[in-house]
Amino acid sequence: MSSLTNQNIFTVSRLNSEVRLLLENEMGIVWLVGEISNFSAPVSGHWYLTLKDSRAQVKCAMFRGNNRRVTFKPQNGNQVLVKARLSLYEPRGDYQLIIESMQPEGDGRLQQQFDELKMKLAGEGLFAQTSKQPLPEHPKCVGIVTSKTGAALFDILDVLKRRDPSLPVVIYPTMVQGEEAAIQIAQAIGCANSRNECDVLIVGRGGGSLEDLWCFNNEILARTIAASQIPIISAVGHEIDVTIADFVADMRAPTPSAAAELVSRDNSHKDQVIASRQHKLASAMRHYLSQHKQTNASLLHRLEKQHPRHQLQRQSQQLDDLDMRLQRGMERYLSSRAQKIERQQHKLQLHSPIKRLNEQASSLQRLEQKLLDAMDRKLLNTRHQLALAAEKLDTVSPLATLKRGYSITQNQQGDVITKASQTKTGDTLVTRLSDGEIRSTVN
Template sequence: MSSLTNQNIFTVSRLNAEVRLLLENEMGIVWLVGEISNFSAPVSGHWYLTLKDSRAQVKCAMFRGNNRRVTFKPQNGQQVLVKARLSLYEPRGDYQLIIESMQPEGDGRLQQEFEKLKLKLAAEGLFAQSTKLALPEHPKRVGIITSKTGAALYDILDVLKRRDPSLEVVIYPTMVQGEEASIQIAQAIGCANSRNECDVLILGRGGGSLEDLWCFNNEIVARTIAASQIPIISAVGHEVDVTISDFVADLRAPTPSAAAELVSRDNSHKLQTLNNLINKLQARFSHYLTKNKQVIIGLLHRLERQHPTYQLQQQSQRLDELFIRLNRAMQSNLAAQSQHIERQQYKLQLHTPSHYIQDQRSALERLEQKLITSMDKNLLKARHQLSLAGEKLDTVSPLATLKRGYSISQTESGQIVTRSGDVKSGDILVTRLNDGEIRSTVS
């Protein structure tokens, strides 16, 4: 068994740091579609959320400097497309996405497909300046590929009529919006090449949203433009609108009217030549930027990982997490204390003197009622016993004897005479009968 060295033994901090660098260096930038959940925006200004689908989820952070560029307010349950780099939150050991940009899923998918096709065609050389055809200095016939009812056609015709009425025009009508527009545009370019009757072609339409202009971002249209033997000027939308057709075409015009000016002659011919050179320079510069964009982004990401801002972001995220945990703990503690106070108040109410006095009053009332009932019962019993005793006493009472014809003799002092020797001559006797008394003198 091989011996261990200090280099073989990792601390947790070192392991997490190594894994973070491995994730960031190997994965780079990723595009991700998912549903927002657990969205929170603390006072720090950073956003924290979870992106999920039906089977999995991943934690995400979007720092204040990046989320300021988001044009909508994220909501839980919303489907979004994000551009992010994979990283690791070292204090907790959780891998997460650091979001750099966020778009609603619909617009984001179109933009992602646009960037994907742009990189693909650029890698194949379809944007290379060396493959582009030069515009004729004095074209005699111009072909216009656009909608026959669109404003772009009338703008082009107005400019051509004003600048060079002798210039012949051939219109190749086609749809410039919708699912079938790409096929019709490619067919119109093919038709113009097969008839070979024009010196230059203008492919254009008015402005619109990315979805409205999507037929000009079609790969079939791009390859048809690249294969054209007739020089093509792309004049799609307004100056700020950019399509794949602009990169593939031999020249890009900011508007349909500008394209008409490029192919027509007037007294400002030298200015036109200068504009052509400027357009070529812009096209070359755009190609150069496209070619080196990924290299620059990679260097920027490397710089960001070495920049103190990254550590500040980590610490800021940790601070937000601790703040949330503290807030939850305080709320939980307050809830527990509130419940304890409620229980103590309930116990206090149960032992309050008013309840005790009320209970004692009720008990006293019960005892009073019980005493009254017992007194009534004892009084009734005593009355009954008294009645019985009275009846018994009546049976032995002298009065009862008197009723039967007997009498009682007493001296005036009240002494009962039971023997003849108890009286002497001249004493007054009181003889008590049942219905009265007789007074007599002893002789």
């Protein structure tokens, strides 16, 4: 313990910082293939994801400045090829990849193979301008290595017929797409060299995707073109399409039609010489730029290591991490409060007077119904008693007596006349019968 000094004792922060520098400086750029999972894109614009295979996984971050160049929308389950630098997220001690570019696995693998083969052949000098043969100024016979049914062949023949119909043409038909195409093209070039009947060859096809043109990125074909004793013009695809065959050929034409113009004579053949030299100059410039591209990339990588953007990216990632932790904490807090409110509401419902009021209302309704039933019975009983009393009253009613033939006589004052002495001459009497009354005067 006595040999320890303050310099030997690391803090966690210092340890993570040192490990991050080791990872970034020692590993450099790596290429990685994997399946995307746990993909997220917060409002900051950065992407966070996990790349995994069947046995392992690694966390990744792709910052906004780089992910803007991605031409597709990553989704969980996508197989991708990424170019990244290894780093360490110091606050959590997690090692991670900082992704600089991302491609779907198929396109990315082809582009990577293209770049690797290009660097390999360039390093061997196959692209050097000094190894290229000049084109004959006045070709005596032109060979065409392409598909016998492709549009490229007819384009070339149309141009040659228009510009120099007397120029002999030999066609070496071959496949120009698929797994066997590269070998067939190489064999056709070898056949043309062995027969030695042409003094310039046009090798190419029409445009297409990277996969369609892939046979022209074959190493065997590239070495066959470089070894050809006959000058070769590469005419693959359109002007924007670039293949390994273009770099190794003696001349690159932007299209098959342009290649036909290069080998045909007309009144403007001097312009062709200038165009040829321009193409040579452009090819030399491309070769020069290719050689310096790797050096510039290395210098740029070293410069980027010192760029404050990396520190800003790490801080931005930490901010995103804190933001996600805050969101999770808020979600847990709100969930806890919601559960507490739910429990309180349940307790409130258990002690709520609503249930008792409902019970009292039901009891009141039952009592009200009983009262109505009792009133109905009482009313029915009273009606029955009233009917009996009416019947009894009817038996002693004077009206019943009137019906048997009797009558009642009254004076004008309404007094019942029971004796003759109660009347005098001139009085008006009213005699009531069962079906009406009779008015009479006493004489």
